[in-house]
Amino acid sequence: MxxxxxxxxxxxxxxxxxxxxxxxxxxxxxxxxxxxxxxxxxxxxxxxxxxxxxxxxxxxxxxxxxxxxxxxxxxxxxxxxxxxxxxxxxxxxxxxxxxxxxxxxxxxxxxxxxxxxxxxxxxxxxxxxxxxxxxxxxxxxxxxxxxxxxxxxxxxxAGIDLAKAKLSDHLRPEELRTVVDEAGELIPDHHQGMLLNVLDLEKATVEDIMIPRNEVIGIDLDDDIEDIMELIRSTEYTRLPVFEGDINNVVGVLHLRNAARFIQGDNSTVTHDSIREHCSEPYFIPESTPLPTQLMNFQQQKRRTAIVVDEYGEVQGIATLVDLLEEIVGDFSTDTAEDSEPDITECEDDWFLIDGSTSIRDINRQLGWTLSTDGPKTLNGIIVEYLESIPDALVSFEVGNYRFEIVELTETRIEKAKVLEISLQA
Incomplete structure (x- = not known):
């Protein structure tokens, strides 16, 4: 150079x-x-x-x-x-x-x-x-x-085959959840919540969203026509299961818009056979069906209501398309029966008064808690599982980071209980 x-x-x-x-x-x-x-x-x-x-x-x-x-x-x-x-x-x-x-x-x-x-x-x-x-x-x-x-x-x-190794660009559900959480202003809060709910859908089954059999309102063909017609006129639901004597003997589902076809005058013109004739075939689903699978099944079967059964074929409740969609978009029901009294009421000192039939997933979603969803699906179930019996008196106890106080009970279930997240007091 x-x-x-x-x-x-x-x-x-x-x-x-x-x-x-x-x-x-x-x-x-x-x-x-x-x-x-x-x-x-x-x-x-x-x-x-x-x-x-x-x-x-x-x-x-x-x-x-x-x-x-x-x-x-x-x-x-x-x-x-x-x-x-x-x-x-x-x-x-x-x-x-x-x-x-x-x-x-x-x-x-x-x-x-x-x-x-x-x-x-x-x-x-x-x-x-x-x-x-x-x-x-x-x-x-x-x-x-x-x-x-x-x-x-x-x-x-060194035991590594670079020729076969490939970088994976696919996100796991947990990673995708983080992406959605970190999206900030790019995604509106409501849409962000919907996306997170879609990701959570994989963790839930039909059992988590169904209406339990003790809360199901349906038509019993063993009842008198007068009682049946009173139910049809007063109900706030569009579709009613129809059964004979016991809910395990479901014969169909009646859409109330079909009721006009057999109601042509006073109650004397209505018969049990006419009600049965205008029912659609019942659609049975297992309680363990994952919600994404059931959503596709509803779409393929062109159904909106399903009868939920357990492994023994016993009816456990009813699942509807509306209930499933509410898992994604949140509550949009306008039923006055559902709005008459909230399931969760805030009390003093961070306590919450909760109805015993409230699902654990709803409690966690509304309050941001982490109650276990692996076992019982309702607050009543958690309390009964822990106590291993229905108590004779109002009791208080702790499970993990939560303190429970029974407020109201019957011989068969816990009606209401107050719950406190203990970590808030630390």
């Missing part, structure tokens, strides 16, 4: 530092790209995104070409920097000062600064860099293959 002027060597050194900064920033930028936004831009036929996506399809080749280029440039920087130093420094200074100075220059101008910028603005760096890296990969392809072959061989010695 003795024939090359110092000025030209400085220009070459600056150019090589810029090239090193390019490789460093392109590596960080390419690997920092949001893969989901990248796929969106590819669908929009963004040229830079398409090139970047093609390069990231084989990350080992992308990293190979970047590192080959970066190392070649850094070697040239060392050579040119040493040549410049030899013209101004003594021999010992060249050995001591030049490496330190070049290391600082490379760290600041070719590593830390460009990589920091690329990490903050990956698209601005990666997309333009793709136009350079794509042809450079073709040019250095033989060298990249050799480097990758050696690298894969060393990895196999």
């Amino acid at each position: 003795d024939a090359v002027s110092t000025q030209l060597l400085v220009v070459i050194l600056v150019g090589l530092i810029i090239c090193s900064a390019f490789f460093s920033s392109s590596e960080t930028g390419m690997l920092s790209l949001n893969r989901y936004r990248l796929r969106h831009l590819v669908k929009k036929e963004h040229k830079g995104a398409t090139l970047a996506s093609n390069l990231l399809a084989r990350p080992e080749r992308l990293i190979g070409v970047i590192l080959i280029g970066n190392n070649l440039v850094n070697i040239l920087i060392a050579m040119v920097g040493t040549a410049i130093a030899e013209r101004y420094l003594s021999e010992w200074a060249v050995i001591v000062v030049a490496p330190i100075a070049l290391t600082l220059i490379l760290l600041v101008f070719a590593e830390v600064t460009p990589k920091s910028i690329a990490a903050i603005f990956p698209e601005r760096i990666a997309f333009p860099a793709s136009y350079v890296l794509q042809p450079l990969l073709l040019l250095l392809y033989p060298f990249v293959l050799v480097v990758n072959a050696i690298s894969n061989g060393l990895a196999r010695l």
Whole structure:
């Protein structure tokens, strides 16, 4: 390099530092790209995104070409920097000062600064860099293959097969939940809640949303016509199960819009057979059916109401499409029966008065609690399971971080109880 002027060597050194900064920033930028936004831009036929996506399809080749280029440039920087130093420094200074100075220059101008910028603005760096890296990969392809072959061989010695290993871009439900939680202003709170409810749907079964059999309102064909007609006229529900004597003997489901077909005058014109004739076939489902599966089943079967049975075929309750959809979008029922008295009422000192039939999932959702949903599905169930019997008097006890006080009970169930999250008092 003795024939090359110092000025030209400085220009070459600056150019090589810029090239090193390019490789460093392109590596960080390419690997920092949001893969989901990248796929969106590819669908929009963004040229830079398409090139970047093609390069990231084989990350080992992308990293190979970047590192080959970066190392070649850094070697040239060392050579040119040493040549410049030899013209101004003594021999010992060249050995001591030049490496330190070049290391600082490379760290600041070719590593830390460009990589920091690329990490903050990956698209601005990666997309333009793709136009350079794509042809450079073709040019250095033989060298990249050799480097990758050696690298894969060393990895196999360590028990890792890089050729078969692939980066997974798929999000687990827990990770997707975090993404939705962190979306902030990008997603309105109501929509955010709906998305989270959809993710929670996998954890719930029909048993979690069904109306228990003791709360089911239906038509018993063993009753007098007068009683049946009074029920039809006063009910607030659109569909009623029809059974004979016992709810386990369900013969159909009556849609009240069909009632006009057999009510043609006073009650004397109505018969049990006419009611039975205008019922639709009952639709039975197992109580253990996951809610996403049941949602699809409702759609495929064109049904809105199902009779829930256990493993022995005993009717456990009723599940409706409305109840299932409310798990996603929240309450939109306008039934006055449901609005007459809230299931959960806030009391003093962070206590809550809760109806015994309230589901644990509803309690957790409304109060942000973490009561276990693996066992009993209602507050009454949790209390009875813990006490192993229905108490004879009002009692108080603690389960985990929650304190329970029974307020009202009958011989068969806990009607109301007050519950306190103890951790709030700490």
